[in-house]
Amino acid sequence: MMQADVDDSGVRVQLHFGGKDRVIVVSEARLEQGRRFARTVLHEPFGRRAWLELLYFVAGGLLTALAVAFLALTMVPGVGLFITFIGAVIMAASVRGARGFGRYHRALARALINEDIDEPEPFNPKPGLFGWLQSSLRDRAGWRSMAYSLLKVPLLIFGTWFALSVWLDAFFCLTFRVWGGGAPEPRGFGIFQNLFSPGYLSVGRTGFFHGLFIFITGVLFLFIAPWTMRAVVYLDRWLISLLLSPDPLTARLRSLEHARAKTVDASVATLRRIERDLHDGTQAQLVALAMRLGQAKEKLAEGGELDVEQVRRLVDDAHQGAKDAIVELRDLARGIHPPALDTGLEGALATLAARNTVPTELDVDVRERPTTAIEAIAYFCAAELLANVAQHAHASRASIRCSQHGQWLRLVVRDDGRGGAHPSAFGSSSSGLTGLNDRVRTVDGHLGITSPSGGPTVVTVDLPMHA
Numbered sequence: 309m310m311q312a313d314v315d316d317s318g319v320r321v322q323l324h325f326g327g328k329d330r331v332i333v334v335s336e337a338r339l340e341q342g343r344r345f346a347r348t349v350l351h352e353p354f355g356r357r358a359w360l361e362l363l364y365f366v367a368g369g370l371l372t373a374l375a376v377a378f379l380a381l382t383m384v385p386g387v388g389l390f391i392t393f394i395g396a397v398i399m400a401a402s403v404r405g406a407r408g409f410g411r412y413h414r415a416l417a418r419a420l421i422n423e424d425i426d427e428p429e430p431f432n433p434k435p436g437l438f439g440w441l442q443s444s445l446r447d448r449a450g451w452r453s454m455a456y457s458l459l460k461v462p463l464l465i466f467g468t469w470f471a472l473s474v475w476l477d478a479f480f481c482l483t484f485r486v487w488g489g490g491a492p493e494p495r496g497f498g499i500f501q502n503l504f505s506p507g508y509l510s511v512g513r514t515g516f517f518h519g520l521f522i523f524i525t526g527v528l529f530l531f532i533a534p535w536t537m538r539a540v541v542y543l544d545r546w547l548i549s550l551l552l553s554p555d556p557l558t559a560r561l562r563s564l565e566h567a568r569a570k571t572v573d574a575s576v577a578t579l580r581r582i583e584r585d586l587h588d589g590t591q592a593q594l595v596a597l598a599m600r601l602g603q604a605k606e607k608l609a610e611g612g613e614l615d616v617e618q619v620r621r622l623v624d625d626a627h628q629g630a631k632d633a634i635v636e637l638r639d640l641a642r643g644i645h646p647p648a649l650d651t652g653l654e655g656a657l658a659t660l661a662a663r664n665t666v667p668t669e670l671d672v673d674v675r676e677r678p679t680t681a682i683e684a685i686a687y688f689c690a691a692e693l694l695a696n697v698a699q700h701a702h703a704s705r706a707s708i709r710c711s712q713h714g715q716w717l718r719l720v721v722r723d724d725g726r727g728g729a730h731p732s733a734f735g736s737s738s739s740g741l742t743g744l745n746d747r748v749r750t751v752d753g754h755l756g757i758t759s760p761s762g763g764p765t766v767v768t769v770d771l772p773m774h775a
Contacts, residue, residue, distance in 0.1 A: 349531060358534035361541045362475060364420040368544070369464050371416065375409040375457040378402075383454075400444035403451060407431065410453025410552050423545050428452075428554045448555055456551040463547065467540035473498020474533040481526025485519050499536075500529070594633055600626040653683045657690055657708055664694045666723070669707040678717055678773045685751065686710065686719050689744050689769050693721040696741070701725025701765060712773065719769040727763035744769070 352358055382402035389395025410428075417423040428449035433440040444450070477500055604622040607615065648656035654672040661668040678686070690708055697706045703725030710719050729741065745755045748769055759765040 352534045353530050355534075358537070360420045361534070361537050362472075364416065364541065365467055365472065365537060365544075367420070368413065368416055368460070369468075371409065371412055372457055372460045372464060375406070376461060378405055378409070379454060379457065396441060396445070400441050403447050403454065404431070404444050406454035406457065407447060407450040409457060410449065413453075413456065413548065414552055417545075417548055421541060421545070423548060425548055425553045428552075452551045452555070456547060459547060459551070460544070463540070463543060467537075467544075469498050469502075471533070471536040471540045474500070474529050474536050477501075478526050478529035478533055481522050481529060484522050484526070594629075597626050597629040597633065600629065649680075649683050649687055652677060653686060653710065656683070656687050657710060660687075660690055660694055661708055664706065665698045666694075666701075666703055666706045668694065669705070671707070671709045671711075673711040674717065675712050676773065678771070682717060682751065682771050682773060685747055685753070686717060686769065686771060688747065689719060689755075690721060692741075692744055693767050696729070697721070697723045697725065697765075700729070701763075703763075703765075715773045717771045717773055719771070720766065721769075722764060722766045724764050726761075727759045727765050728761050729757060729759040729765050729767075741767075 379402060382398055382405065386395050386399035386402055390399060407428075414425045414427070417425060431443070431447060431449070433443040477498065600622045604619050604626065607619045607622070648659045653674065657672060658670055661670040677683070690710075694706065694708075697703050701723045703723035706721065706723040708719070708721055710717070712718075741755075741757065748755045748771065751772060753769065753771040756768045756770075757765075758768075
């Protein structure tokens with residue numbers, strides 16, 4: 309005996325079995341997960357992604373067949389004649405051709421499955437024929453592309469048996485009544501042909517129910533096919549990222565070059581800002597100070613009755629101008645190196661937390677002091693993030709946690725605001741979160757942002773202790 313009740317909290321099923329009452333409760337959250345899963349399964353065969361993955365597998369297979377045929381026609385005679393100059397030239401051409409096939413594979417993955425793989429380092433041959441020959445034979449990108457083409461052959465064989473066969477079985481079963489004629493069942497191949505005996509999921513050999521069960525088999529295969537193909541494409545994604553992306557040394561070099569360029573640009577911008585501030589601010593204050601002191605000197609040098617009140621006003625104005633110039637110079641110096649860092653990072657962060665307009669909690673657990681450059685980067689990151697909290701987050705509370713994990717320093721700034729922060733949300737290319745990311749990357753650090761709509765926003769900055 310079974311009794312089911314449905315309410316806002318979910319489904320409650322009461323079973324009477326073996327003289328005992330058993331109650332099974334399924335929460336509304338579990339029901340919603342089940343509904344989402346069912347919708348995904350039902351919509352997947354008709355979605356764009358499933359068909360693009362199928363097209364990618366077929367097109368990638370044809371491209372791999374061309375690549376393997378090219379390698380067989382060039383590499384085999386090249387290896388056989390390698391002791392001769394002609395053999396070396398053939399092998400060099402084979403490596404260069406493999407690099408070209410790798411470029412086509414990356415373009416295909418980028419266009420159909422949205423797998424954006426960076427291009428490897430460009431081929432830069434040495435001058436002369438022997439220089440080109442040596443550079444070609446040492447081309448790491450070419451050899452890696454060759455390895456990808458060769459390793460994809462067993463993947464294609466497996467994918468044809470495991471994934472493509474399911475698509476074809478689904479097609480043959482769904483259209484069996486159109487082309488089947490007098491055949492007892494569709495002639496499939498692949499995983500289901502190997503796992504099940506002939507006539508699987510079918511009844512009889514003729515008649516309405518025989519055709520109906522073959523059609524139901526096709527429908528079942530149709531809903532399974534996208535997932536088997538996705539598993540094969542996932543393996544191909546991993547193989548592409550492993551062999552067709554830039555090697556770690558090249559990626560590291562590019563990252564350093566990009567970080568260096570950003571650092572140089574930021575340094576130039578900082579110098580121009582300091583120059584502009586000195587010229588338009590401090591220099592103008594000092595010029596005005598000199599003019600007022602000159603006027604006071606002229607008044608004192610004049611003969612006759614001295615206007616003491618006018619001289620006093622000139623001296624007062626000069627005194628105020630001197631104080632304003634000192635303040636501007638102090639602000640400029642603080643922008644170059646914050647004085648709060650003289651006592652260490654903990655004291656500097658405490659000053660930022662105390663001055664922030666949003667109530668801010670501070671937790672610092674750093675056993676050893678980082679280098680000066682790391683302290684400055686951590687300080688400026690905290691200052692910029694707290695400024696964003698005050699200006700954009702609409703938060704009621706914020707927190708700063710700075711801790712040491714081995715040889716890494718982790719800075720976490722959290723607020724309970726409205727969320728929605730991303731690197732392009734604040735500032736320009738040289739300020740805001742984007743500027744912080746560039747600043748952090750100059751020392752091989754990492755900046756991560758978690759900011760769902762509605763909050764909270766958590767920004768994590770990981771920096772090496774020593775740069």
